[in-house]
Amino acid sequence: MKEKLVLVGNGMAGVRALEELLKLAPDTYEITVFGEEPHPNYNRIMLSPVLAGEKTIDDIILNDAQWYKDNNITLHKGKKVETIDRLNQKVITADGLAVEYDRLIIGTGSQPIVLPLPGADLTGVLSFRDIADVDQMLDVSKKGKHAVVIGGGLLGLEAANGLMKQGMQVTVIHLMDRLMERQLDEKAALMLKKNLEESGMQFLMGAQTEAIIGKDRVEKVKMKDGSEIYTDLVVMAVGIRPNIELAKKARLHCVRGLVVNDTMQTYDPKIYAVGECVEHRGLTYGLVAPLFEMAKVCANHLAKLGIGLYQGSITSTKLKVTGIDLFSAGDFLGNENTEELVYQDESLGVYRKLIIEKDIVKGAVMYGDTVDGTWYFDLLRDQTNITDFRKTILFGQAHLGDSGHGEQDQVARLSDTSEICGCNGVCKGDIVDAIVKQKLFTLDDVRAHTKASSSCGSCTGLVESLLALTVGGDYSVAPHLKPMCGCTKFTHDEVRTTIKKQALKSVRAVMDFLEWDTDDGCSKCRPGMNYYLLCAWPEDNTDDYQSRFINERAHANIQKDGTYSVIPRMWGGETTPRELKALAEIAEKYEVPTVHVTGGQRIDFLGLKKETLPLIWGDLSKAGFVSGHAYGKAVRTVKTCVGKDWCRFGTQFSTQMGIDLEKLAWGSWMPHKFKLAVSGCPRNCAEATIKDFGVVAVDSGWELHVGGNGGVKVRATDFLCSVKTSEEVKEYCAAFMQLYREQAHYLERTAPWIERVGLSFVKEKIVDDENERKQLQERFLLSQKYAQIDPWAERAKGMDAHEFAPIIKVG
Amino acid sequence: MESANSQKTHSGEWLKIGSVNDIPKLGARVVQTGEYDIAVFRTAADTIFALRDECPHKQGPLSQGIVQGDRVACPLHDWKINLESGNAVAPDVGCTATFPVKIENNTVFLSLQANEGCPNKQTT
Numbered sequence: 060m061k062e063k064l065v066l067v068g069n070g071m072a073g074v075r076a077l078e079e080l081l082k083l084a085p086d087t088y089e090i091t092v093f094g095e096e097p098h099p100n101y102n103r104i105m106l107s108p109v110l111a112g113e114k115t116i117d118d119i120i121l122n123d124a125q126w127y128k129d130n131n132i133t134l135h136k137g138k139k140v141e142t143i144d145r146l147n148q149k150v151i152t153a154d155g156l157a158v159e160y161d162r163l164i165i166g167t168g169s170q171p172i173v174l175p176l177p178g179a180d181l182t183g184v185l186s187f188r189d190i191a192d193v194d195q196m197l198d199v200s201k202k203g204k205h206a207v208v209i210g211g212g213l214l215g216l217e218a219a220n221g222l223m224k225q226g227m228q229v230t231v232i233h234l235m236d237r238l239m240e241r242q243l244d245e246k247a248a249l250m251l252k253k254n255l256e257e258s259g260m261q262f263l264m265g266a267q268t269e270a271i272i273g274k275d276r277v278e279k280v281k282m283k284d285g286s287e288i289y290t291d292l293v294v295m296a297v298g299i300r301p302n303i304e305l306a307k308k309a310r311l312h313c314v315r316g317l318v319v320n321d322t323m324q325t326y327d328p329k330i331y332a333v334g335e336c337v338e339h340r341g342l343t344y345g346l347v348a349p350l351f352e353m354a355k356v357c358a359n360h361l362a363k364l365g366i367g368l369y370q371g372s373i374t375s376t377k378l379k380v381t382g383i384d385l386f387s388a389g390d391f392l393g394n395e396n397t398e399e400l401v402y403q404d405e406s407l408g409v410y411r412k413l414i415i416e417k418d419i420v421k422g423a424v425m426y427g428d429t430v431d432g433t434w435y436f437d438l439l440r441d442q443t444n445i446t447d448f449r450k451t452i453l454f455g456q457a458h459l460g461d462s463g464h465g466e467q468d469q470v471a472r473l474s475d476t477s478e479i480c481g482c483n484g485v486c487k488g489d490i491v492d493a494i495v496k497q498k499l500f501t502l503d504d505v506r507a508h509t510k511a512s513s514s515c516g517s518c519t520g521l522v523e524s525l526l527a528l529t530v531g532g533d534y535s536v537a538p539h540l541k542p543m544c545g546c547t548k549f550t551h552d553e554v555r556t557t558i559k560k561q562a563l564k565s566v567r568a569v570m571d572f573l574e575w576d577t578d579d580g581c582s583k584c585r586p587g588m589n590y591y592l593l594c595a596w597p598e599d600n601t602d603d604y605q606s607r608f609i610n611e612r613a614h615a616n617i618q619k620d621g622t623y624s625v626i627p628r629m630w631g632g633e634t635t636p637r638e639l640k641a642l643a644e645i646a647e648k649y650e651v652p653t654v655h656v657t658g659g660q661r662i663d664f665l666g667l668k669k670e671t672l673p674l675i676w677g678d679l680s681k682a683g684f685v686s687g688h689a690y691g692k693a694v695r696t697v698k699t700c701v702g703k704d705w706c707r708f709g710t711q712f713s714t715q716m717g718i719d720l721e722k723l724a725w726g727s728w729m730p731h732k733f734k735l736a737v738s739g740c741p742r743n744c745a746e747a748t749i750k751d752f753g754v755v756a757v758d759s760g761w762e763l764h765v766g767g768n769g770g771v772k773v774r775a776t777d778f779l780c781s782v783k784t785s786e787e788v789k790e791y792c793a794a795f796m797q798l799y800r801e802q803a804h805y806l807e808r809t810a811p812w813i814e815r816v817g818l819s820f821v822k823e824k825i826v827d828d829e830n831e832r833k834q835l836q837e838r839f840l841l842s843q844k845y846a847q848i849d850p851w852a853e854r855a856k857g858m859d860a861h862e863f864a865p866i867i868k869v870g
Numbered sequence: 871m872e873s874a875n876s877q878k879t880h881s882g883e884w885l886k887i888g889s890v891n892d893i894p895k896l897g898a899r900v901v902q903t904g905e906y907d908i909a910v911f912r913t914a915a916d917t918i919f920a921l922r923d924e925c926p927h928k929q930g931p932l933s934q935g936i937v938q939g940d941r942v943a944c945p946l947h948d949w950k951i952n953l954e955s956g957n958a959v960a961p962d963v964g965c966t967a968t969f970p971v972k973i974e975n976n977t978v979f980l981s982l983q984a985n986e987g988c989p990n991k992q993t994t
């Protein structure tokens with residue numbers, strides 16, 4: 060028999076937990092839901108646009124009656140649970156309905172605070188919390204003209220804005236002298252107030268209400284200073300408190316909220332709690348993003364997967380008032396240990412302030428133009444060291460040389476048919492549609508449902524902006540130290556350190572030691588662990604064959620029709636007639652469908668059947684070719700120009716340098732692909748300044764550049780240093796490669812890696828510290844001893860034969 | 871691709887394809903039938919599954935994917951396909967035909983008669 064799961068509170072967090080649970084374990088529980096409100100589950104956030112007349116109630120229903128039916132969930136609408144009988148494991152409603160549970164989720168949300176003023180119980184005095192409140196406000200707005208909102212915080216201002224949109228004259232009474240004092244600093248608050256005043260809102264700042272006066276319904280509000288305001292409606296929006304009445308009555312441990320542990324269990328392990336009613340590690344939350352994180356963890360635990368812990372969230376805020384752009388996150392006021400970076404343009408109405416401590420972003424306030432909010436928020440969450448772009452950080456991310464899409468980043472202005480994800484051909488309209496219809500709130504959701512941003516990932520920023528724009532305000536808050544993938548709670552760095560410390564030597568051993576949450580890991584974490592192992596133990600690591608992507612197993616690139624491509628090395632992009640002849644003969648012999656000159660200065664045979672690979676490799680080996688690793692997270696090509704050999708501007712022998720570097724570097728496995736180039740003079744014909752390691756010859760020697768790439772997000776290199784001799788170029792190159800190999804996360808190319816750790820860090824290790832550089836170089840050379848074995852020659856001789864042959868042929 | 875006069879094996883007949891050890895753990899081997907390929911998978915627990923070697927998304931060869939638990943990640947665009955049912959894992963939708971397999975004395979037998987249930991089981 061199925062276990063019984065009961066949810067008290069048909070709200071955003073609780074139902075979200077059910078949705079997550081149904082995804083993981085659809086058949087585990089017989090589910091019953093109690094909701095005090097007479098509605099199915101709806102998007103409470105969107106009450107503001109409903110009040111403003113921009114949306115209807117129908118638009119904001121998240122799960123209609125059919126959804127409950129489809130998922131076999133019994134829904135009791137309009138029924139309040141009065142008692143939880145923990146001894147007999149049942150919940151009892153006001154009208155005596157009792158339902159048993161094996162597990163219980165409490166998601167009772169919070170209650171608006173009602174100021175204990177005389178007259179607070181008069182008709183026409185409302186809160187702003189649910190559909191009933193909005194209905195009443197809309198009702199009054201049709202008859203009355205004047206409204207008073209008590210509270211100049213987020214909710215109060217959204218209420219005031221909505222009521223104004225309904226044609227009322229609104230006065231906001233605020234106790235403090237700064238609006239939204241929990242999210243904004245003085246400057247931003249003033250700009251906000253000015254903008255709202257321009258739209259007709261009136262304010263009484265630093266003002267205290269004394270009483271609400273009226274016969275049966277509100278007529279006026281009396282202030283402490285004796286003044287009076289005539290009004291038809293009073294909305295109190297002075298804060299919320301966790302709704303823990305029911306929990307307290309059931310003697311569950313509560314402080315400010317209902318106390319839960321990291322798996323969202325209360326002191327009674329059969330009872331979980333999620334949402335605003337919860338107190339976790341001493342904190343309560345009032346925004347949906349953290350609640351969704353809670354819901355995920357809770358569902359996971361209920362599904363008995365036991366994966367994932369909730370570790371708290373950092374939140375950010377936006378105001379959902381059309382035409383007003385503000386953003387706030389983290390510690391936006393700072394203290395004596397922090398510094399402020401401020402950008403301000405009165406006439407454009409733009410203001411940005413970042414709070415920095417030891418070159419780490421601690422908080423942000425933005426007003427007027429908030430496009431970069433998501434970026435600052437990422438920097439904050441990831442604790443990125445900003446030393447290297449401190450000077451330009453206030454101008455936003457587009458300023459960092461992310462050239463391709465600068466204009467496009469203004470997602471709001473894009474048309475529905477503009478393509479956001481080029482890899483999967485997903486347009487803005489598709490994404491917005493999916494977000495709205497499928498109720499997506501996180502980047503992962505959007506990836507799963509639309510495929511946008513799920514391939515090369517370069518449109519991630521755009522998708523995040525679209526999410527922020529569509530969902531309004533807060534969408535997803537990833538814990539700032541991201542686990543490697545859904546199979547574990549450990550981060551890349553933790554996995555790496557553990558491999559070293561515990562001397563773990565196989566993927567299985569890592570998963571066992573770190574108690575991986577899935578049986579076999581997944582296509583994200585296994586290749587990563589395999590790489591970390593071979594990087595940590597070059598001498599005695601056993602490669603985990605099944606943890607490699609097909610390209611690295613087959614040592615060729617899989618194509619869309621399941622055939623493969625073969626790209627041999629052409630050292631430094633130089634070749635000879637003899638080599639070309641050999642290639643031509645081999646291509647003819649195997650009837651290669653396409654021969655293409657690649658963007659990496661070498662020749663690609665496309666359209667080969669897998670069974671043919673070892674044969675063609677045998678012939679290539681005989682002709683002196685080795686694998687070009689065009690398929691691997693490995694060293695790819697070294698592009699060169701002709702340089703001093705021929706070119707009238709050439710200052711050094713760049714081709715020979717390229718060949719030397721390729722001989723040094725080939726065969727090395729890397730966190731991501733790694734490309735090099737050498738140009739003979741600053742005209743830079745080999746495009747060295749968009750390579751992972753680029754060398755530009757100058758009269759006095761060589762300039763070394765790092766961290767560039769082409770691709771969708773072109774990034775020009777950072778200048779590392781100049782050196783005099785060829786030997787030095789090789790030494791620095793080896794050291795740089797090893798540093799990247801040891802430090803970067805798997806699938807993090809040099810560009811994002813350097814942006815994460817900072818160029819200063821790289822310089823410290825490689826330029827400033829000779830000893831460190833030499834050690835890195837040594838470790839690189841050691842690992843190369845085991846890596847520079849041509850995989851093609853081995854396979855031509857019969858290695859891994861099973862990979863290339865069918866088990867049997869029938870017919 | 872196809873041999874001109876490939877002979878069809880009789881439906882329902884068990885075909886001996888090799889020993890369990892011929893298939894790498896967490897990997898797959900391909901059975902070529904002339905008309906289409908069948909991927910035979912082996913999980914960590916040594917369970918064997920057989921699926922038509924075509925991803926419901928864009929016909930990616932599933933045999934070349936990474937096996938994890940009871941599913942395989944397609945090598946082309948990383949859809950996850952359930953090995954037992956042949957169904958794409960939500961939110962992706964679609965399915966690929968599954969074929970009966972049995973193991974006797976460490977030898978794997980396969981039937982070329984696809985299981986019922988997936989519209990993608992056509993043999994043309």
Ligand code: SRM
Nearest residue numbers: 515616624656657658659660661689695768769770771808
């Ligand atoms: C074959 C080739 C195109 C060609 O015919 O010219 C090619 C083909 C592919 N590129 Fe490329 N890239 C090729 C040169 C380039 C270049 C030019 C270069 O190397 O100077 C670039 C820009 C430089 C750069 O990498 O920064 C380039 C930037 C990319 C990117 C974007 C990388 C980025 O960091 O943003 C990807 C996507 C990725 O790796 O995730 C990519 C991915 C791919 C993949 C691997 C896509 C895939 O996953 O299947 C293609 C494999 C086709 C195949 O089976 O061979 N390819 N690709 C070129 C092979 C070069 C070689 O000899 O090895």
Ligand SMILES: Cc1cc2nc3c(=O)[nH]c(=O)nc-3n(C[C@H](O)[C@H](O)[C@H](O)COP(=O)(O)OP(=O)(O)OC[C@H]3O[C@@H](n4cnc5c(N)ncnc54)[C@H](O)[C@@H]3O)c2cc1C
Nearest residue numbers: 068070071072095103139140167168334335345346347532
């Ligand atoms: C107007 C407005 C605008 C907002 N804007 C934003 C925003 O832009 N961004 C953001 O992140 N957040 C916003 N929020 C906050 C967000 O809506 C809440 O954080 C979220 O809804 C809380 O979810 P919950 O499930 O904890 O509580 P709720 O969604 O309140 O659900 C709790 C439910 O439990 C029911 N209940 C309580 N007790 C019982 C009982 N004993 N028996 C049965 N049922 C019971 C209640 O009736 C309620 O329906 C806004 C809130 C409001 C009101």
Ligand code: SF4
Nearest residue numbers: 481482515657658770
């Ligand atoms: S070769 Fe590169 S640019 Fe061309 S389609 Fe493939 S990934 Fe895109």
Ligand code: FES
Nearest residue numbers: 925928930944947
């Ligand atoms: S073909 Fe399998 S995921 Fe696209």
